[in-house]
Amino acid sequence: MSIELKGVHKAFGASKVLQGFTLDVQEGEIVTVIGPSGSGKSTTLKTIIGLLEPDEGEVWVDGENVHQLGLDALYALRRKVGYVFQFAALFDSMTVRENVAMGLRRMPGLSEAEIQERVEDALSRVDLEGSGARFPAQLSGGMKKRAGLARAIALNPRYLLYDEPTTGLDPLTVTMVDRLILRMRDELQVTSLVITHDIESAYRISDRIAMLFEGQVLEVGTPEEIRSSESSRVRAFVEGKPELLEDHQ
Amino acid sequence: MSILSPVAWVGRTGIRIVGSVGQAGFLAAGAVRALRNVTIWGPNLVPQMVAVGVASIPIALFIAAFTGIVLALQASYTFTGTVPLYFVGALVGKTIILELGPVLTGLALSGRVGANIAAEIGTMRVTEQIDALESLAYDPVAYLVVPRVLAGLVMFPVVVVFAMAMGIGSGWLTSLGLLDMSTPQFVRGLRLFFETFDVQFALIKAASFGLIVTGLGCFYGFTCTGGAAGVGRSTTRSVVVASMMILVLDAFWAATLLRS
Amino acid sequence: MKRSREVLVGTVMLIGMIVVVIGSLWLAGSGLGRPSYPLEVLVADVGQLREGNQVKFRGVPIGRVDRFMVEPSGNGIRIHVLLDQEVPDISDAAAVVAPESLFGEWQVELVSRDRFPRFEYYTLSPGQASQDEPPLLPGFTLPDITRLTAAANEISQNLAVLTDRVDRAFNDETAENVRRAIDNVQDVSENLRTLVSSTRETFDDLRGDVSQATEDIGAAASVARAALERTNDLLETGQVDSIVTNVAEASKDLAVIARAVGSSSGEMQSAIMRMDSTFTRIDRMTARIESGEGVLGQLLSQGELLGQASSVLVQLDLLLADLRANPGRYVRLSIF
Numbered sequence: 001m002s003i004e005l006k007g008v009h010k011a012f013g014a015s016k017v018l019q020g021f022t023l024d025v026q027e028g029e030i031v032t033v034i035g036p037s038g039s040g041k042s043t044t045l046k047t048i049i050g051l052l053e054p055d056e057g058e059v060w061v062d063g064e065n066v067h068q069l070g071l072d073a074l075y076a077l078r079r080k081v082g083y084v085f086q087f088a089a090l091f092d093s094m095t096v097r098e099n100v101a102m103g104l105r106r107m108p109g110l111s112e113a114e115i116q117e118r119v120e121d122a123l124s125r126v127d128l129e130g131s132g133a134r135f136p137a138q139l140s141g142g143m144k145k146r147a148g149l150a151r152a153i154a155l156n157p158r159y160l161l162y163d164e165p166t167t168g169l170d171p172l173t174v175t176m177v178d179r180l181i182l183r184m185r186d187e188l189q190v191t192s193l194v195i196t197h198d199i200e201s202a203y204r205i206s207d208r209i210a211m212l213f214e215g216q217v218l219e220v221g222t223p224e225e226i227r228s229s230e231s232s233r234v235r236a237f238v239e240g241k242p243e244l245l246e247d248h249q
Numbered sequence: 250m251s252i253l254s255p256v257a258w259v260g261r262t263g264i265r266i267v268g269s270v271g272q273a274g275f276l277a278a279g280a281v282r283a284l285r286n287v288t289i290w291g292p293n294l295v296p297q298m299v300a301v302g303v304a305s306i307p308i309a310l311f312i313a314a315f316t317g318i319v320l321a322l323q324a325s326y327t328f329t330g331t332v333p334l335y336f337v338g339a340l341v342g343k344t345i346i347l348e349l350g351p352v353l354t355g356l357a358l359s360g361r362v363g364a365n366i367a368a369e370i371g372t373m374r375v376t377e378q379i380d381a382l383e384s385l386a387y388d389p390v391a392y393l394v395v396p397r398v399l400a401g402l403v404m405f406p407v408v409v410v411f412a413m414a415m416g417i418g419s420g421w422l423t424s425l426g427l428l429d430m431s432t433p434q435f436v437r438g439l440r441l442f443f444e445t446f447d448v449q450f451a452l453i454k455a456a457s458f459g460l461i462v463t464g465l466g467c468f469y470g471f472t473c474t475g476g477a478a479g480v481g482r483s484t485t486r487s488v489v490v491a492s493m494m495i496l497v498l499d500a501f502w503a504a505t506l507l508r509s
Numbered sequence: 510m511k512r513s514r515e516v517l518v519g520t521v522m523l524i525g526m527i528v529v530v531i532g533s534l535w536l537a538g539s540g541l542g543r544p545s546y547p548l549e550v551l552v553a554d555v556g557q558l559r560e561g562n563q564v565k566f567r568g569v570p571i572g573r574v575d576r577f578m579v580e581p582s583g584n585g586i587r588i589h590v591l592l593d594q595e596v597p598d599i600s601d602a603a604a605v606v607a608p609e610s611l612f613g614e615w616q617v618e619l620v621s622r623d624r625f626p627r628f629e630y631y632t633l634s635p636g637q638a639s640q641d642e643p644p645l646l647p648g649f650t651l652p653d654i655t656r657l658t659a660a661a662n663e664i665s666q667n668l669a670v671l672t673d674r675v676d677r678a679f680n681d682e683t684a685e686n687v688r689r690a691i692d693n694v695q696d697v698s699e700n701l702r703t704l705v706s707s708t709r710e711t712f713d714d715l716r717g718d719v720s721q722a723t724e725d726i727g728a729a730a731s732v733a734r735a736a737l738e739r740t741n742d743l744l745e746t747g748q749v750d751s752i753v754t755n756v757a758e759a760s761k762d763l764a765v766i767a768r769a770v771g772s773s774s775g776e777m778q779s780a781i782m783r784m785d786s787t788f789t790r791i792d793r794m795t796a797r798i799e800s801g802e803g804v805l806g807q808l809l810s811q812g813e814l815l816g817q818a819s820s821v822l823v824q825l826d827l828l829l830a831d832l833r834a835n836p837g838r839y840v841r842l843s844i845f
């Protein structure tokens with residue numbers, strides 16, 4: 001079972017964000033999507049769990065066509081997918097602990113004690129053991145990000161979608177998050193789709209990397225293949241050299 | 250600017266209104282469908298009843314108290330000499346129960362409750378908290394809209410009852426203290442034109458105001474876009490539209506229920 | 510925390526409900542928990558009385574109207590009232606349903622019948638009356654002010670119609686008929702004279718009782734003329750009764766003459782027969798007037814209209830009583 005996007009198109013009014021996006025993530029694989037800001041990476045992730053409806057194309061998750069599902073089936077599918085939001089999207093009326101417990105409360109057959117146990121486990125995985133009683137407004141940006149991460153992994157999902165999980169974190173925490181992503185794959189065989197700007201971290205964690213450009217996957221390959229890409233656009237992005245783009249033009 | 254631009258403006262506005270009505274209908278249908286997800290909205294109902302109802306009682310009492318005072322004084326000012334003074338009681342009671350209790354409370358709560366809901370849900374929308382709810386398998390309509398609207402439907406009448414009691418009470422105290430009337434006089438006027446139906450009418454109105462205020466707050470919050478400025482816009486619009494709808498509904502109920 | 514919130518909401522809602530229920534009951538004037546004493550009042554019609562209106566005794570509120578029940582026979586309404594105290598011991602008790610003041614709330618006032626003896630208190634016929642709990646009082650409902658004005662309006666309309674009819678009757682129809690009849694009588698008497706003069710010779714030939722008869726005829730003709738002149742005068746003064754008697758007398762006189770002359774001549778007989786038919790017409794007309802069949806007659810025997818008016822216009826009782834006693838005075842006043 002896997003995640004599969006087939007020729008997805010999505011436009012917001014006149015701006016065409018996705019224009020035939022095609023990508024698949026095999027079971028247990030970590031695929032990273034890189035690309036400039038505003039190129040539609042977050043949009044892609046949202047179409048995967050049905051937060052956004054693609055104008056064209058299909059999205060398959062866990063063997064099901066996401067946008068053909070009825071409401072109940074869609075919510076059932078979402079229970080299998082963890083989503084780490086770019087800006088954490090913590091519920092600011094609740095403590096961190098309650099935030100993390102939210103998803104668990106929708107899991108059938110979990111006792112309150114089991115929920116608390118899993119909340120503490122998730123918090124300790126992101127080094128937030130001591131902050132469970134705090135409200136999101138009392139956290140730093142990096143802590144919020146980790147709390148959002150904890151909320152997603154607490155579900156023990158089969159799929160994890162990370163939207164820029166390391167952006168804005170200090171280098172130590174970046175390493176911690178990278179290791180967490182790997183561990184989720186290694187210990188729980190989680191299938192992961194990671195969006196990142198951090199090319200080094202992409203090299204470290206990815207089985208494959210996809211470069212998103214102008215609404216399409218420009219190139220997809222192993223970290224080595226991307227590193228040695230022929231495409232000047234890919235090289236400009238991964239090496240951070242805009243002049244390569246100018247050469248190309 | 251061509252001479253057609255006003256026409257285009259009318260067209261644009263018309264399209265926007267129809268679009269909004271359609272979206273609102275969609276949300277309403279979603280809310281009705283979400284009623285079956287009791288496990289999602291159930292736990293939120295009581296907190297919302299506190300936020301929408303109990304917490305609104307002080308402002309409602311404050312408004313009603315002054316309304317009662319003013320009504321009593323103005324009635325006596327108008328009646329002096331021609332109409333017996335006990336009509337003050339009739340005017341205070343009838344006006345508070347039929348009109349000012351529900352409508353002033355509704356208007357105040359459209360500011361307090363409607364704005365609060367629009368701002369809260371709007372913020373949740375622009376900070377992706379609503380997306381987060383969906384990703385955690387919560388139907389956001391069931392989780393956010395249903396408990397608020399139900400709380401409005403149930404608690405607005407309760408708040409209005411408190412307001413009516415307060416308004417009549419303050420009118421009575423004013424009549425005693427400032428108008429040289431006696432309690433039996435005031436009560437006589439109060440009872441003279443009282444109909445049990447008046448109270449039912451007021452409660453029906455209050456429930457409909459609760460529905461419209463909370464429903465519009467949810468609608469404008471849900472459809473909010475554009476960051477903090479967008480939240481501000483949604484909040485304002487929610488209050489303005491809810492206030493207008495309260496007055497329209499008021500007229501509607503008067504036309505349908507009071508005409509014999 | 511969660512529990513205390515539930516308690517808070519529950520408390521507020523309960524207080525709200527209690528305020529609504531108790532407040533409504535209090536404002537509606539229901540004496541919750543207090544004992545109440547039922548009483549029933551029988552009336553033909555309840556006017557503007559409504560449920561919840563007060564019941565008073567000597568001006569003191571002692572209860573409220575509970576509900577209305579239509580008598581199964583269709584004869585009247587039973588007003589069920591609840592008193593806050595025992596039914597007062599009133600001798601020959603009755604109830605008056607009336608507005609408190611001219612434009613005030615309606616109420617039921619318990620009275621002794623001799624306080625307002627003229628009111629027609631409504632009672633069931635003895636066969637229908639049931640000796641029952643609660644006590645049943647005869648009641649009288651004063652006419653509503655709006656119905657009073659409506660009735661007054663109706664009466665004035667009736668009077669207008671009558672005036673119109675009487676006007677037309679006198680000016681166009683009746684008066685014309687009477688006038689024409691009188692003209693005819695004159696014609697006839699003219700004819701009679703011509704006849705008499707033209708047949709003088711014949712009469713001269715016939716001696717004895719025949720000449721006597723001729724003189725009789727002349728006398729009769731002058732009597733007839735005088736009678737008709739009298740009739741004319743009387744008509745002008747409008748004294749219908751004397752018209753009637755005089756015309757009748759005149760016709761009787763003439764009939765006597767006709768009979769007397771009738772045996773004497775065949776030619777005369779036909780003339781007299783013509784005359785006879787004229788008188789018959791006058792006779793018929795006066796008979797109609799006397800029997801109250803014509804318009805004029807209706808006017809003079811308009812008790813029905815007055816009766817109808819009096820049933821509604823209780824507050825104009827005296828006026829109507831006088832009207833009934835002297836209808837002519839009032840009717841003429843407004844008509845002529």
Ligand SMILES: Nc1ncnc2c1ncn2[C@@H]1O[C@H](COP(=O)(O)OP(=O)(O)O)[C@@H](O)[C@H]1O
Pocket residue numbers: 012015017036037038039040041042043044
């Ligand atoms: N709900 C929305 N309404 C309108 N435009 C949107 C919306 N969401 C995203 N966009 C636009 O789509 C483009 C892609 O956004 P996004 O997917 O968030 O980019 P990124 O790759 O940085 O995550 C941006 O230009 C953004 O302005």
Ligand SMILES: [Mg+2]
Pocket residue numbers: 041042043086163
């Ligand atoms: Mg993004």
